[in-house]
Amino acid sequence: MSKNRLRENVAAYIFLSPILLFFAVFFAFAVGFSVWISFKQWNMLISPIDAPSIGFDNYSSLFSDPLFTASLFNTIVYAFTTTVAILVLSLLIAAALNNIKNAAIWRFIYFAPSITPAVAVGMIWGYLYNPSRGIVNEVLGWLGVPAHNWLTDPRYALMAIIITAVWAGMGASILIFTAGLKAIPQSYYDAAKIDGASRIKMFWAITLPLLKPTILFLLITGMIGAWQVFDLIYMMGANAPASSVQVISLYIYNTAFVNLQMGRASAAAMILFVIVLIITLFILRIFRQGGIESYE
């Protein structure tokens, strides 16, 4: 018996060996290295061991850098607006798509941007937003809206990118809401109808509470994704003043791979990690208080 157990242990660790090796190198070492480097001044041209340690200077200097605080602010605006807008719009559309004719075709149309590379989405909308040749101003012109420099005007650039992000991100959420809506038993609605409940009442009393796990899931995954947005801002924010569109991820990228300030970039990445963690735990807490015992 114990010989069998030993053999099973050996077999399991052989199966797991590539994964454990990977996690040791590309996860455990990497996280430790990030923490270590965030206390150093390192430009990648010398060995990290020789780089001078500067304590918490990387962290404190970040908060005195106006571009970093602007990036933090823009990230907060982007993450919250995008996530909430996607959540509300995709729930409405998923509800409208329920029991509609040719729902599959509509769902594919809504979903198409989700499989399109974010870089391509950014490029396409970059052309669409072009002040003189883009069709956004053209169409708005028909409606009497004056032309704007959407992606170069600091007042509109972030908003224009958020609209694109919502356009691109709705499809996946619609699919998930559709699955959630289908899981609600029709008998609940039938019973409510007998009691004379209105459609709006049914939505608030049945649909929304039963979709709570779905909403929680989309809020967390949406937030985590939105806090790390890079491709869209990189493609669409290139011509706007940096302080009006730059987000943390872009700040990290530029600090590390353009300015070669690895320590400082690592410190910013640590801060990003802590913020994402706090937001995730916070959302989980709110929903637990709302009556969801365990969501895993």
Place this chain on the structure above:
Amino acid sequence: MNKKRGKITGIIKYIVVAGVGVIMIVPFFWLVSASLMTLNEFISVPPKWIPANPQWHNYVDVFHHVPFLRYYLNSFIVAISVTALVLLTSAMGGYAFAKLNFFGKKALFRFTLSTMMFPAFLFLIPNFYLVTLFGWTSNYLSLIMPFAVSAYGIFLLRQFIMGIPPDLIDAAKIDGASQFAIFTKIIIPLTKPALATLAILTFIGQWNSFLWPLIITSFSPEMTTVPVGLSKLSLAFSTYTNQNLILAGMVLQIIPVVALFLYMQRYYIKGIVLTGFGGI
């Protein structure tokens, strides 16, 4: 009365769905239309919606003006290699976590899940240091190896393999099958649907991947992938004047993922509903 109200809400529903649907389609319509324009049509003010004569040769010219074939090949090599490795490591890990009893199983599984909490940005600098240390910067390993294992993939396959009846495995054991034989002859064939889901998510995620290739290929441009190559041309608007050709390139970039999606839609949607991501 009630019937009439139902009809009205039905119409409102349809207007919402179709109205927003038009906004979803128009950018794609414009992309395809503009990819067939001449440069003059493309830069005309006010914008043209449809080319006078579709310039199908744009799709050939793009291969002559930029090393597009190279980009395409690079993207395929990386996406297929990563997908193959992720399938293998996820199946192995998923099997061990689902069906084998070993010391430290619970702790290792929790650890695997917890790695998903860490944002990708934390790994850019250490991974760049590592691939330089290993001497991989000028070959594909730098683009492939940091993505060879997916915690999500291990989780997905573990969940799926747990559903395989233990009797099958026990019967094979009595027949004297080794763990390796059980894995290749029983587990893998029965796990195909989950493998298909993981394969399509991984492939599309890698095909669309941008940030890591952007960093790596700035040091070794010969490995430039399609998204990186097109983004460079697109952002160099003032110096690169054949912008209409980039649009043809973009259509060619989107076609493989749309084709794959349509072909394996069932598996892809299953993956999306499980993860909430359009790629990993």
